[in-house]
Amino acid sequence: MFELIYLNLLPIKILNKETAAKISAGEVVERPASVVKELVENSLDAGSKKIQVHVESGGLKSIKVIDDGMGIKKSEIKTAFERFATSKIDDDSDLIDVRTMGFRGEALPSIASVSEIVMSTRQKNAENGWSITLNEGIPVKTKPVGIPFGTEVEVLNLFHNTPGRLKFMDSPRTETSKIKSIISAIALTRPFVSFSLFVDGNRRLFTFGNGNIMDLVCSLFGIQSRDHLLILNSTDESEFKFKGLVSYQGLYRGNRNYMNFSVNGRCVQSQRLKFAVERSYRGLIPDRRFPISVINIETPLGDVDVNVHP
Numbered sequence: 001m002f003e004l005i006y007l008n009l010l011p012i013k014i015l016n017k018e019t020a021a022k023i024s025a026g027e028v029v030e031r032p033a034s035v036v037k038e039l040v041e042n043s044l045d046a047g048s049k050k051i052q053v054h055v056e057s058g059g060l061k062s063i064k065v066i067d068d069g070m071g072i073k074k075s076e077i078k079t080a081f082e083r084f085a086t087s088k089i090d091d092d093s094d095l096i097d098v099r100t101m102g103f104r105g106e107a108l109p110s111i112a113s114v115s116e117i118v119m120s121t122r123q124k125n126a127e128n129g130w131s132i133t134l135n136e137g138i139p140v141k142t143k144p145v146g147i148p149f150g151t152e153v154e155v156l157n158l159f160h161n162t163p164g165r166l167k168f169m170d171s172p173r174t175e176t177s178k179i180k181s182i183i184s185a186i187a188l189t190r191p192f193v194s195f196s197l198f199v200d201g202n203r204r205l206f207t208f209g210n211g212n213i214m215d216l217v218c219s220l221f222g223i224q225s226r227d228h229l230l231i232l233n234s235t236d237e238s239e240f241k242f243k244g245l246v247s248y249q250g251l252y253r254g255n256r257n258y259m260n261f262s263v264n265g266r267c268v269q270s271q272r273l274k275f276a277v278e279r280s281y282r283g284l285i286p287d288r289r290f291p292i293s294v295i296n297i298e299t300p301l302g303d304v305d306v307n308v309h310p
Contacts (some may be wrong), residue, residue, distance in 0.1 A: 001051070004220070007068065008241075021094060027222065028052070029110050029111055029114060029158075030171060031059075031165045031175060032058055032059025032060060032063060032076070032113070032158060032175050032178070032179060033059070033175065033178040033179045033181070033182045034053065035059065035063050035111055035155055035158065036053055036055070036059065036063060036065070036182055036183065037182050037186070038107035038111065038187055039053075039063070039065040039107070039110075039153050039155075040053065040065060040183065040195075041046070041068035041107075041186070042107065042108075042151075042153075042243075043065060043069055043151070044150065044186075044190065044193065045072070045298060046067060046069025046070045046102055046150075047069050047070050047071075048068050048069035048150065048193065049068060049192070049209060049244075050068045050191055050193070050194045050209065051065065051066070051067045051193060051194070051195050051196070051262065052064075052066040052067075052077050052181060052195075052198070052302050053066075053078050053179070053196065053197045054064050054066075054198045055176060055179055055197070055200075055210055056199075056200055057172045057200075058157065058169070058170075058171070058172030058173070058174070058175030058176050058179075059157070059179055059237070060157075060158050060159065060169060060172070060175065061157065062154065062155070062156055063154070063155040063158065064152065064153070064154040065152070065153050066150065066151075066152045066153075066239065067151055067152075068148070068149060068150040068298050069150050069151055070123060070124070071122050071123035071124070071126070071129070071149060071150055071151055071172070072121040072123070072151060072291075073123065073124075074130045074189075075266060077119070077121065077130055077132050077142065078132065078139055078142070080108055080119075080140070080210055081112050081132075081134060081296070082109060082232055083109045084107060092225050109137060111155055111252065112134045112136070112137040113136060113137040114136075114158060114159050114160075114162055115135070115136075115155045115157055115158045115159070115160065115219075116133075116134070116135050116136075116155075116156040116157050116160070117134045117149065117153065117154065117155050117156070118131060118133050118154045119131065119132050119152070119153045120145050120151070120152045121150070121151040121152070121153075121310050122145075122147050122149050122150065122151075122256070123146075123149065124147065124149045126264060127144065127148040127187075128144050128146055129144070129145045130142060130143070130144055130145065131144075131145040131162065136161055148285070149271045157169070159276070162171035165174075167234040171288065176199050176204075179194070179197070179209070180197060180199075180204060180205055181257075182193055183199070183205060183296065184199050184204070184205065184220050185260055185267045186267060187205075187207050187220065188216065188217070188260050188262070188267070188294050189219065189262045189265045189267060190217045190265070191211050191213050191297060192209055192210075192211045193207075193209050194206075194207055194208060194209030195207045195209070206216075206219070207219060207220065213244065213245060213294065214226050214245070215258060217229065217245060217292070217294055221258060223251070223290060227248075228247055228248050228250060228251035229245050229246070229247055229248070229251070229292070230245060230246050230247070230248055231244075231245050232246060232295065239300050240297070240298070240301075241297075241298040242295055242297050242298065243289060243295075243296055243298070244293070244294045244296050245292075245293075245294055245295075246277070246290045246291055246292065246293045246294075246295070247292035247293070249281065249284040249285055250291070251291075251292060252281075252285045252286070252289040252290060252291055252301075253289065253290050253291075253292060254288075254290070255290060256274055256290050256293075258280045258290065258292040258293070258295045259274050259277060259290060259292070260293065260294045260295070261273045261274075261293075261295050261296075262295075262297070263294045263297045263299065264296075264298060264299065264301065264304060273295070274308055277291060277293050277295075278290060278291070279293075
């Protein structure tokens with residue numbers, strides 16, 4: 001039998017901002033790859049065509065994301081780090097028609113609460129850029145800077161104030177691998193955007209951003225010949241469409257890591273979709289081997305609930 005333990009509970013009260021922010025960060029920021037995902041999605045929402053990601057020590061020492069997007073107004077820089085501050089929706093009615101990757105207004109404040117962060121940004125019509133430095137979510141200083149158009153966010157010493165979280169991190173090599181997987185998955189949904197990943201100063205990933213899905217897949221998956229790939233593009237007039245590519249029966253892999261799916265350009269994990277593709281290859285490829293697939297499903301925005309647990 002279990003023994004009941006009665007705790008001496010504290011009176012009910014509202015948590016202070018710092019404690020609430022750290023709790024929220026635990027939901028949004030699980031590991032360095034989570035930070036990269038949130039920052040890259042912000043860059044995409046800003047209309048960026050070129051995104052660079054630099055990481056050191058698996059992202060725990062430093063993560064830097066540089067883009068050529070629209071930038072942020074000087075008057076909105078501090079607001080960007082307030083919880084639930086967003087430029088992407090106005091009220092709950094917008095949740096049925098979300099066109100951006102992010103919309104909750106939780107990413108930047110959550111990241112800032114468990115790190116030191118420096119954000120520099122410049123809009124195209126601005127004479128100069130502005131930089132803000134925060135430590136554990138608290139603004140330390142803001143100053144003018146000379147930078148190209150776009151935004152640069154550097155996250156330093158991730159989880160330095162939450163040592164319990166650090167204990168659950170994998171080796172820098174494994175954390176870097178997770179980061180690379182995240183960037184690859186996002187890049188497969190954005191063939192018109194150029195992505196670069198630099199690990200401890202060395203480039204580990206690059207996409208041209210020329211819009212050619214064949215070039216993109218061959219580059220990311222190390223495929224030598226396009227002859228092994230088949231373009232998919234539904235041609236009916238239905239609201240439900242799909243496009244992408246799959247491998248012919250002579251090209252397969254030993255795991256499911258090369259099966260990628262997205263819905264309206266948003267990466268998804270779906271065992272049902274993987275099973276459906278695998279089933280179509282039965283008898284065509286060896287057992288315990290898996291096809292390559294990059295498929296985007298297009299459906300009316302109102303048919304998909306993006307406001308689920310991150």
